[in-house]
Each structure stands twice: as structure tokens, then as C-alpha cells.
Amino acid sequence: MAYPDGLLAADEYVVVHKHPHWKMLVVPVLVLFVVVGGGSYLAALAATTSWRVPVWIALGAVGAILIIWCTLAPLVRWRTTHFVVTTHRLMVREGVFTRTGVDIPMSRINSVRFRHGLLDRLLGCGTLIVESASDEPLEFDDIPQVEKVHTLLYREVTDDALDE
Structure with a gap:
């Protein structure tokens, strides 16, 4: 399922769109x-x-x-929680009646890490840790295929840094 195009800029496209892992x-x-x-x-x-x-x-x-x-x-x-990586930003949207969202521009992301224990590795999920210009790193739990998402997000961050 693609993320709504109305929320994206004209030259922005979705790289990754995930819901939390089914283990929740x-x-x-x-x-x-x-x-x-x-x-x-x-x-x-x-x-x-x-x-x-x-x-x-x-x-x-x-x-x-x-x-x-x-x-x-x-x-x-679960169904209304979205983790989206685009060519310009990282977006997280959660909630049903009260929606909350976080947008981090690629240029503000300093580092990207992931963590997953044995059970997470068996299930194919983990925690993505994004350090940005803010004080504390943001942790996103239960990201499916966390290593792949980590790699794709890192590529977008480095591509964005090269474009500047």
C-alpha cells in the first residue's frame, strides 16, 4: 500500500513504507x-x-x-501506524482518533543504527535508532526487516548529503 501522494512534495517519492511487525x-x-x-x-x-x-x-x-x-x-x-522513508524525510504517523507524527528531514539525520535480539532476529524485526539534530535519539520499535530499512535509510541520508 503506497503512502498518500497528497502528503508528499512534488519531487518526493516513497522508498520504504512499513507498519509495525505482526508480533505486536x-x-x-x-x-x-x-x-x-x-x-x-x-x-x-x-x-x-x-x-x-x-x-x-x-x-x-x-x-x-x-x-x-x-x-x-x-x-x-497497528494498521494506522506508518513508518515511511521518502527521498526527503523520515515520517512516522500513529494513532486513530488522536494522530501524532514525526518528520525528520534527511539533512538532519546524523546516524542510523538498529538493534535486535535473538527473538527479533528469528521474527525478522528490530528497533531502528535514528540520531538527528535533536538532543536524544529516536527509537522506533518493531520495524519489520530492520536491517533492510536501516540500509535504505542510510543510503537516502548519504545520497541527500552528496546532493548538497
Whole structure:
């Protein structure tokens, strides 16, 4: 999926566009399975009682709230988080109702590093660390194919420095 062209300058194009790694969705999916399985089990237990309908309604309401809060919200948050490297800048956009964004011009980036442990290496993700003219380095967690993104971002930074 390409990043919206309306947000890019006339001579700017997208080099990399990523969402966070899918590993951040593991816990929400496990919560979904536990809620559905536990709710089904409790509904089956309540089926033999005379007050089964109110119990089923309560289980359905609690289950729906848990699924919306613990599964759908993280899924929408994952889907609306964008990590974009263009020819002119690094952009990060996150949020559903309250959007936040960071733009770093390529000319302001001093260094680019990455870090990933054994699990991240097995899953193919990691943390990208960007040092810019600001005081503290920015860390972007769960970037898929972090080594490739690191290389592409470094190339864009050095290409931008050569163009000046």
C-alpha cells in the first residue's frame, strides 16, 4: 500500500513504507482465543440453569467489550501506524482518533543504527535508532526487516548529503 501522494512534495517519492511487525498482534489474538473459548465454556455451563439467558447476555456483553478493547483496538492501532522513508524525510504517523507524527528531514539525520535480539532476529524485526539534530535519539520499535530499512535509510541520508 503506497503512502498518500497528497502528503508528499512534488519531487518526493516513497522508498520504504512499513507498519509495525505482526508480533505486536500476538497477545491480542491470544486474548481473542481465551475470551471466545472461556465465554463458550461458561455459556455451556450456564445452559443447564434456569437463568441461562441473563448469563448469556452478561457473557456476551463482557466478551464483546474485551474483544473490542483488547483485540480490535490494537489491530486498528497497528494498521494506522506508518513508518515511511521518502527521498526527503523520515515520517512516522500513529494513532486513530488522536494522530501524532514525526518528520525528520534527511539533512538532519546524523546516524542510523538498529538493534535486535535473538527473538527479533528469528521474527525478522528490530528497533531502528535514528540520531538527528535533536538532543536524544529516536527509537522506533518493531520495524519489520530492520536491517533492510536501516540500509535504505542510510543510503537516502548519504545520497541527500552528496546532493548538497
